[in-house]
Every structure is written in structure tokens, then in C-alpha cells.
Amino acid sequence: MWRIAAIIGCLAIGTAPAFGQSKAAIQKLNDEWTAAFNKGDGAAVAATYAEDAYVLPPGADIVKGRAAIEAFWRGAVGQLGDARLTTVDVLPLSGTAAREIGTVTLKTKAQPPQEIVGKYVVVWCRIGRDWKLATDIWNTNK
Amino acid sequence: MWRIAAIIGCLAIGTAPAFGQSKAAIQKLNDEWTAAFNKGDGAAVAATYAEDAYVLPPGADIVKGRAAIEAFWRGAVGQLGDARLTTVDVLPLSGTAAREIGTVTLKTKAQPPQEIVGKYVVVWCRIGRDWKLATDIWNTNK
Numbered sequence: 001m002w003r004i005a006a007i008i009g010c011l012a013i014g015t016a017p018a019f020g021q022s023k024a025a026i027q028k029l030n031d032e033w034t035a036a037f038n039k040g041d042g043a044a045v046a047a048t049y050a051e052d053a054y055v056l057p058p059g060a061d062i063v064k065g066r067a068a069i070e071a072f073w074r075g076a077v078g079q080l081g082d083a084r085l086t087t088v089d090v091l092p093l094s095g096t097a098a099r100e101i102g103t104v105t106l107k108t109k110a111q112p113p114q115e116i117v118g119k120y121v122v123v124w125c126r127i128g129r130d131w132k133l134a135t136d137i138w139n140t141n142k
Numbered sequence: 143m144w145r146i147a148a149i150i151g152c153l154a155i156g157t158a159p160a161f162g163q164s165k166a167a168i169q170k171l172n173d174e175w176t177a178a179f180n181k182g183d184g185a186a187v188a189a190t191y192a193e194d195a196y197v198l199p200p201g202a203d204i205v206k207g208r209a210a211i212e213a214f215w216r217g218a219v220g221q222l223g224d225a226r227l228t229t230v231d232v233l234p235l236s237g238t239a240a241r242e243i244g245t246v247t248l249k250t251k252a253q254p255p256q257e258i259v260g261k262y263v264v265v266w267c268r269i270g271r272d273w274k275l276a277t278d279i280w281n282t283n284k
Contacts, residue, residue, distance in 0.1 A: 101204065121277055
């Protein structure tokens with residue numbers, strides 16, 4: 001069943017799915033994401049995404065696939081840091097998918113550092129034993 | 143089963159879910175959304191959302207619930223029109239949920255009109271017999 005899920009994305013197949021991820025579990029995944037980001041490790045950030053994930057950054061085109069996502073985050077970590085993600089709401093969609101809404105703050109590395117405040121939506125999918133970001137989009141509040 | 147689905151959001155419960163929405167079916171829902179938007183009918187736009195939906199607009203805080211969503215779109219249709227939504231990718235998550243990625247163009251009503259080009263993510267949920275927007279977030283490309 002894991003393999004099937006990996007092939008077809010995160011569509012739940014078969015018997016009744018259990019409930020999806022909890023808010024605490026997703027917050028923990030986010031803390032891993034920010035740890036990688038704040039170390040400036042674009043490859044580790046990219047590794048939190050599904051192979052066929054989409055990232056939709058403000059001010060840029062759609063980024064598709066882990067290689068392109070890694071290139072994107074490698075660039076971003078040079079300019080931004082001190083990220084904090086806070087999970088606001090989790091909507092379980094099946095045993096293998098959940099929608100998260102959260103808020104984000106980060107700081108520019110240019111001097112003086114400017115704080116950026118935003119919000120995001122992530123669709124998480126279970127791929128094998130791991131939960132991965134399948135879709136990631138955000139914008140700023142101001 | 144419809145009632146249960148309506149109560150708990152769009153989590154698939156029970157037997158194996160069928161495949162989710164097709165790209166063509168979601169494009170049709172989008173065409174209904176834009177017809178309402180381009181007529182300036184904020185209430186009709188809001189009616190395409192689930193009661194407990196979230197909208198995450200750039201330059202603003204998170205908007206939650208259909209009443210707040212209606213107020214938001216009533217304001218927006220005064221300033222923007224000529225919207226066109228194009229479905230790029232649909233990821234079925236269960237028989238009652240799907241993630242859509244799309245592109246959007248619209249024009250400001252101020253003279254001279256300016257074109258805005260963006261992209262979005264929508265999580266669609268089946269509520270009873272209808273598919274509704276449960277989560278809607280977008281940003282601009284430039």
C-alpha cells in the first residue's frame with residue numbers, strides 16, 4: 001500500500017483511512033523544516049518535500065519537483081533566515097493527506113534585518129512512512 | 143455519509159473513496175467562480191466556499207468563515223474584475239477532497255487598468271453533493 005500511495009501521490013486507496021496528522025505532529029515537522037532553513041541547508045529543506053512537490057513562491061513562477069525546489073531554497077537561504085513556522089489549523093483529508101494553515105515570520109540577512117510576516121498553506125502527504133510537503137504556497141500580510 | 147462528511151470537514155470516512163475531481167470538473171467550478179466575480183457578485187463568490195472555509199489573501203490577515211469571506215470578496219470586486227482562472231494541476235486526495243493548483247489573471251478597475259498575474263492553491267471538499275472551496279490562497283508572480 002505504501003508503494004501504491006507513493007506512485008499515485010497521496011490519494012488514499014483501499015480500506016477506510018485513519019485520521020490524518022495532528023497539529024502537534026505537523027508542528028514537529030515544521031520545526032525540522034525551520035531547523036534546516038535556519039542552518040542555511042537548502043538540500044535539507046528540499047528533502048522535506050515529496051519528489052513531485054510544488055512550491056508557489058510570491059514573486060516567482062511555480063517551482064515543480066525536488067531538484068527545482070532545492071535550487072529555489074538554496075537561493076532563498078542566502079537572503080533569509082531566522083524562520084519560525086506556527087501551525088494554525090490542520091484539516092485531515094484522509095489517512096495519507098492533510099491540509100495545514102500556518103503563520104511564518106523570518107528576517108532578511110541584509111542589514112538592517114527586516115522582519116517578514118506571512119501565512120501559508122501546505123498539503124502534506126504520507127509517502128511510505130514519512131509525511132512530506134506536497135504543495136507549499138505562502139504570501140505576506142503587508 | 144454526506145452529513146458526516148459535512149460535519150467533520152472533508153475527511154473521507156468509510157469505504158474506499160473513489161477518485162477525486164477531474165481537472166475538467168474543477169475548471170468548470172472555476173468558471174462559475176469567475177462568472178460570479180466578474181459580475182461583481184461577492185455573495186455568489188462566497189457561496190462557492192464551504193461554511194468553515196479559509197481564504198488567505200496577500201496583504202491581509204487570514205479570513206475564516208463564509209460571512210467574513212463574503213465581506214472580503216464584496217470589497218475585492220469593487221476594485222478588481224476580468225478574472226480568469228486556469229487549472230494547472232489537480233491532485234485527488236480522497237473521494238471528497240482534491241488539491242488544485244492554478245494560475246489567475248485579473249485587472250484593476252482603476253484607470254488605466256493594470257493586469258495582475260498570479261497563481262493559487264485551492265483545497266476542494268465535497269460537501270453533500272457539491273464541491274466547495276475549503277482553503278484558498280494565492281500570490282502574484284511579480
